[in-house]
Amino acid sequence: MTDAAAAVDRVFREEAGRAVAALIRITGDFDLAEEAVQEAFETALHVWPTRGIPENPGAWITTTAKNRAIDRLRRDRIGRERTDDAARLAALEALGDDVQDIPDDRLRLLFTCCHPALATDAQVALTLRTVGGLSTREIARAFLVPEPTLGQRLTRAKRKIREAAIPYRIPPREVLPERLDGVLAVLYLVFNEGYAATVGELLRAELCDEAIRLTRLVDRLIPGEPEVAGLLALMLLQHARRSARTDAVGDLVLLEDQDRSRWDQAMLDEGLGVLDGEDRHRQGAYLLQARIAACHARAPRPEDTDWPTIARLYGELAELGPSPVVELNRAVAIAMADGPDAGLRQLEPLAADLDRYHLFHSARADLLRRAARPREAADAYRRALDLTTNDAERRFLERRLHELARDA
Amino acid sequence: MRYILLIYADEAARGAMSSDDRHAMYAEYEKFANELTERGIGRGGDELASVTSATTVQERDGKMLVTDGPFAETKEQLGGYFIVDVDDLDTAIELAGKIPAVHGGSIEIRPIVDEG
Numbered sequence: 386m387t388d389a390a391a392a393v394d395r396v397f398r399e400e401a402g403r404a405v406a407a408l409i410r411i412t413g414d415f416d417l418a419e420e421a422v423q424e425a426f427e428t429a430l431h432v433w434p435t436r437g438i439p440e441n442p443g444a445w446i447t448t449t450a451k452n453r454a455i456d457r458l459r460r461d462r463i464g465r466e467r468t469d470d471a472a473r474l475a476a477l478e479a480l481g482d483d484v485q486d487i488p489d490d491r492l493r494l495l496f497t498c499c500h501p502a503l504a505t506d507a508q509v510a511l512t513l514r515t516v517g518g519l520s521t522r523e524i525a526r527a528f529l530v531p532e533p534t535l536g537q538r539l540t541r542a543k544r545k546i547r548e549a550a551i552p553y554r555i556p557p558r559e560v561l562p563e564r565l566d567g568v569l570a571v572l573y574l575v576f577n578e579g580y581a582a583t584v585g586e587l588l589r590a591e592l593c594d595e596a597i598r599l600t601r602l603v604d605r606l607i608p609g610e611p612e613v614a615g616l617l618a619l620m621l622l623q624h625a626r627r628s629a630r631t632d633a634v635g636d637l638v639l640l641e642d643q644d645r646s647r648w649d650q651a652m653l654d655e656g657l658g659v660l661d662g663e664d665r666h667r668q669g670a671y672l673l674q675a676r677i678a679a680c681h682a683r684a685p686r687p688e689d690t691d692w693p694t695i696a697r698l699y700g701e702l703a704e705l706g707p708s709p710v711v712e713l714n715r716a717v718a719i720a721m722a723d724g725p726d727a728g729l730r731q732l733e734p735l736a737a738d739l740d741r742y743h744l745f746h747s748a749r750a751d752l753l754r755r756a757a758r759p760r761e762a763a764d765a766y767r768r769a770l771d772l773t774t775n776d777a778e779r780r781f782l783e784r785r786l787h788e789l790a791r792d793a
Numbered sequence: 794m795r796y797i798l799l800i801y802a803d804e805a806a807r808g809a810m811s812s813d814d815r816h817a818m819y820a821e822y823e824k825f826a827n828e829l830t831e832r833g834i835g836r837g838g839d840e841l842a843s844v845t846s847a848t849t850v851q852e853r854d855g856k857m858l859v860t861d862g863p864f865a866e867t868k869e870q871l872g873g874y875f876i877v878d879v880d881d882l883d884t885a886i887e888l889a890g891k892i893p894a895v896h897g898g899s900i901e902i903r904p905i906v907d908e909g
Contacts, residue, residue, distance in 0.1 A: 549902075550794045560883070
């Protein structure tokens with residue numbers, strides 16, 4: 386891609402969701418809206434590099450896409466009169482050329498894409514395609530599925546929206562909290578898909594940026610929702626550590642071993658700023674996780690970490706939704722605050738639930754090592770090794786086992 | 794937009810209900826049916842007799858095959874249905890959530906294809 390084309394691509398992606406959302410509201414037709422906006426993109430690729438990017442690219446895209454949709458409907462009408470097409474055409478023509486005051490419909494679009502009646506993978510694909518403006522090929526590559534599979538997933542989802550009459554609106558108050566949870570879950574899923582990816586796979590890392598962009602959008606469109614702010618802060622604080630998370634060969638680097646000078650300070654500050662704007666006493670799963678991430682972000686060195694606060698926050702998180710994995714993290718924080726024996730006491734009751742979970746055994750091994758019980762630690766490392774499927778983690782555990790044997 | 798709300802529940806559990814519980818359940822169904830009438834969105838509904846009374850008919854290779862029992866043996870059985878005429882899926886979901894069998898059972902919502 387040339388520089389000019391890349392610039393068009395970037396601005397377009399930023400603004401296209403709004404045009405898609407507006408056209409869907411007016412025509413009720415996802416395909417027509419997407420195709421019209423795609424045609425507008427091709428026009429932009431021709432026109433923008435020579436004439437420059439318009440002052441209000443969003444309005445330009447919406448107007449151009451609207452005109453393309455009108456052309457398309459007129460063309461399709463020849464020979465067959467369809468009443469719903471006529472109604473769509475009339476609605477588009479009634480818009481006129483002033484698109485400045487078209488309301489921002491992206492929130493409706495998000496809620497429709499993340500409707501619980503759609504399968505989760507369809508929610509994710511549809512959100513990235515229509516609101517995010519990613520191409521089918523980009524989404525397919527990011528999620529490591531063949532492009533035709535992803536295309537089918539999108540087609541089926543759009544058909545279900547049409548046939549089952551999934552509404553295109555912001556949900557009424559009675560269901561808004563649970564539907565908003567659904568939207569946030571999709572955004573966090575997109576983020577984690579990028580976050581869990583190894584370095585070098587640029588497209589997957591871009592998913593993090595995309596998730597942050599969309600979460601920012603939700604935060605702007607529904608201001609004052611603590612969990613939206615919480616999720617945004619959590620993403621920023623985690624993503625700020627991206628370049629320190631892996632070493633030169635792509636192995637994971639533990640938080641305590643990361644080179645903190647490589648953390649993205651501007652992004653950390655932004656995440657901390659979002660959190661500072663929230664009421665300290667509000668609770669929510671994302672808010673609490675963000676506050677935990679903030680404790681790490683604020684520590685200049687690992688030994689400066691405020692572990693008692695982290696242990697308390699994990700306690701609050703466990704109260705919100707009991708989970709053995711949260712308890713495991715809490716036990717590790719308690720060990721850091723009060724010593725390995727205190728952590729081991731917290732861990733014991735979790736053994737039954739987490740016996741098949743490699744991170745339980747590696748955490749336990751680590752505490753046993755710190756408590757100077759090397760033989761038991763080695764057993765626990767071996768158990769973790771039996772259970773892990775991740776190569777980077779396997780290498781890490783083998784290194785630890787080797788160190789134990791050497792020190793013995 | 795018309796939807797059929799198909800009610801799936803464990804028949805054995807319903808059979809094991811005390812007569813008080815059964816009366817209470819029918820009262821809840823009546824309340825639901827009344828709500829549909831009051832809102833003007835009900836288009837009929839029925840309770841079905843037990844699957845032990847079901848007969849399945851299939852034509853294969855020109856031969857009519859009649860067998861005892863439901864088309865598919867499942868843990869939950871189709872025990873009844875309501876048809877509603879509402880604006881969108883969200884309203885159908887709201888209604889499905891009020892059908893007593895939603896506790897423990899399942900309600901499947903299917904849009905009805907409009908002719909023409």
